[in-house]
Amino acid sequence: MTTSTAAKYGTARRAVTVRVNGRHVTREVSTRTTLADFLRDELDLVSVHVGCEHGECGCCTVLFDGLSVRSCLMLAVQADGHAVETVESLSANPAELHPIQEAFAEEQGLQCGFCTPAMLLRTKEIIDAGREMTDAEVRHEISGILCRCTGYQNIVNAVQSAGAKLRGPTAGGRD
């Protein structure tokens, strides 16, 4: 390492400022901390579930600048100056659920709950995209998140039901 490189990049810790669920937070992190560990360990957002740490399960999904990503495959330093949303951005209050959370409860779109925060965020992204989908299309769109429990059918039902709630009663789109 040249002295100029060492001076610029030699540090193993850095201050990062990230907008998380609408609020700016600043923390000092190790440059090798993943975004998932940063959210869990520094910010106590343990809804970010870490199942595999190598991109297979999708349970660590968050919205990064509005797009779904696997937070175990990003470094916390890469989030500096960016916006991250976890499932708490829908509603962190059990008494006031977001319509997507309501739909998952009503349709029993979960069993153990391990994949659920990721599924809820991906559902938000799907519904925000604004296009009605068939059940088969929904199944394809959630394929990046592994659910070990439900067999997916009730999750598909919950995504469709949430879509109907948010788009209004005329929405169709079932197979």
Next chain:
Amino acid sequence: MKPPPFTYCDPESVDEAVGLKSEYGADSLVLAGGQSLLPLLNMRLVRPEALIDINKIGDLQKIEGRSDILEVGAGVRQYELEDHALVGELVPLLPEAAGYIGHIETRHRGTVCGSLAHADPAAELPCTAVTLDATVVARSPSGTRTIEAQHFFQGRMATALEPEEVLVAVRYPVTPQAAGHGFVEVARRVGDLALAGAAAVVNLDENGHFTSVSVGVSGISDTPVRARAVENALIGEAPTEENITRAADEIVPSVTAGDDIHATRAYRRHLATVVVRRAITAAVASAHERSDGK
């Protein structure tokens, strides 16, 4: 597991990235989308002294169309191929193939050039690069050089890039308006790497016979394979089911992958003929659609 320690560099210009790459050479790795590199780091299968993160380099985040070339910078993410009007217009095979890469969550981060640099023989973008006669653009302190896709992929996860080089862009020749394209793959689950896949681009003359055929195949060898024998068997022929099926059988000698936990060689040989036949058939249908649409 967690990544091992490294010196994290996040340059904001191509020149600085290239300078860092030449300074650290083989002890450094470029971090693009991280969708292959972060798993390798987390599993500690790689331990680079330095990571050179190219995500802050605005100059690399460009998609540019010229009259005969579509250039995709090293910062462009895979999902952008699916959404970008210019890409669909100039090289329609790309959005079609991109939809098969992993999942939307991985395509939101993974880059086009990162997939080429990673050089997985089962991957979609290396296969489309050899099909389309793409050219890879590499920068080092001594300058810029271009490498044809055919020569870029040298083995399983091995490319012609030198340790001090950064891949800065890929250039695709613009596909003629009348050409048809097809992309097909067989994988065990949605988002998995292909057991075998094929891309095809065809041109037909006024009698409907093949004037050009370009076919690339993934998953059957250490690199993506350009199916020259299949192509040659079709030039001048009519696109009948019989002709296409007979030509597709010419891929069999190119299947060098041995038995593995995903498939036997015998099964891959069979699959290779199936995906080649289907990709060419789809390309013919797409060429017919284009000429009807005129």
